[in-house]
Amino acid sequence: MARGNGExxxxxxxxxxxxxxxxxxxxxxxRRQPDVQVVALVTTFNSAADRVAMHAVRRSLVEAQAARAGxxxxxxxxxxxxxxxxxxxxxxxxxxxARTEAITAVAFxxxxxxxxxxxxxxxxxxxxxxxxxxxWHIPTRQLGHxxxxxxxxxxxxxxxxxxxxxxxxGREYDLALLQDLPAEVDPCGENGExxxxxxxxxxxxxxxxxxxxxxxxxxxxxFADLVPA
Numbered sequence: 698m699a700r701g702n703g704e705x706x707x708x709x710x711x712x713x714x715x716x717x718x719x720x721x722x723x724x725x726x727x728r729r730q731p732d733v734q735v736v737a738l739v740t741t742f743n744s745a746a747d748r749v750a751m752h753a754v755r756r757s758l759v760e761a762q763a764a765r766a767g768x769x770x771x772x773x774x775x776x777x778x779x780x781x782x783x784x785x786x787x788x789x790x791x792x793x794x795a796r797t798e799a800i801t802a803v804a805f806x807x808x809x810x811x812x813x814x815x816x817x818x819x820x821x822x823x824x825x826x827x828x829x830x831x832x833w834h835i836p837t838r839q840l841g842h843x844x845x846x847x848x849x850x851x852x853x854x855x856x857x858x859x860x861x862x863x864x865x866x867g868r869e870y871d872l873a874l875l876q877d878l879p880a881e882v883d884p885c886g887e888n889g890e891x892x893x894x895x896x897x898x899x900x901x902x903x904x905x906x907x908x909x910x911x912x913x914x915x916x917x918x919x920f921a922d923l924v925p926a
Contacts, residue, residue, distance in 0.1 A: 707732060708733050708802055709802070710736065710801075710803070710804050711737050711771070711826075712727065713803065713806065714738035714740045715749065715751075715752060715892070716759050716762060716894050717752065717806075717851065717893040718870060718895050719808065721849055721895040722806065722832065722849060722898075723804055723806040723831050723832055724900045725847070725899050725900050727831060736769075738762075738769070739771040739791060740759050740770060740771070740772060740773065741773040741784075743775055743779075744777065745776070745777035750775055751855065751892065752854055753854065754894050754923060756772075761905045762895065762905065765900075766900050766901060766902075767902065771794070773788075773791055792824040795826060796824065796825050800826065801825070803817075804829040804831060805829070806831075807833065807887075808834070808887045809833070810887060837883050837884045841884040841885055842872070845872055845875070847899055848899050849897070850869075850870075850896055851894060851895045852867060852893060852896065852921070853870060853874075853892070853921060854892055854894045854920065854921050855920050856892070856919050857889055857917075857918060860881075860890040861878075861890045863914075863919050865877075865891065866919045867921035896923075906925065907926055908924050909923060909924075910922040
């Protein structure tokens with residue numbers, strides 16, 4: 698693993714932060730590695746909506762997550778609509794910033810989708826940044842139980858109604874939910890069935906108080922708006 702340019706022997710890591718449970722667990726695992734230092738979280742925002750791209754979580758809630766994790770938040774501002782060229786231009790700028798700040802690796806919370814992993818590896822080729830996948834191939838049912846048992850608290854903020862019933866929007870990600878998910882739905886939602894927002898985790902100094910607001914259907918997805926309590 699490549700090392701940072703500082704005096705220490707630490708690897709400086711930028712963590713891709715979706716605001717969901719897998720990101721929080723990735724941070725938890727990285728912080729248990731003595732030779733790794735996570736130095737910032739990076740989140741892509743839909744600038745028009747001022748929310749996390751895809752998850753549609755309010756920016757203020759992601760800022761609260763970063764504050765409780767004790768890390769700076771690097772916001773990547775995406776236009777809406779956003780072309781692939783726009784996205785990749787923003788990613789190039791992000792990589793350049795990371796290198797100027799002595800970061801040598803970028804970590805992702807991907808679980809088993811090989812095409813997504815391959816895309817991330819291609820994105821980082823030639824940048825001097827090493828891709829890390831701390832959760833890769835952990836069995837997702839085991840992973841879900843481990844996260845809940847360790848104190849990860851999250852709510853479903855977005856789901857695909859073609860894969861999961863609307864009634865799951867806003868539900869707590871807990872052992873009861875893992876029991877209730879249909880057999881064909883991945884326990885961690887890795888196939889895009891659902892996305893979560895983490896309001897408490899071992900990596901947070903204190904919980905984020907949220908309540909479930911309006912549930913709406915938009916662009917073929919169901920969104921549960923989480924509101925600061």
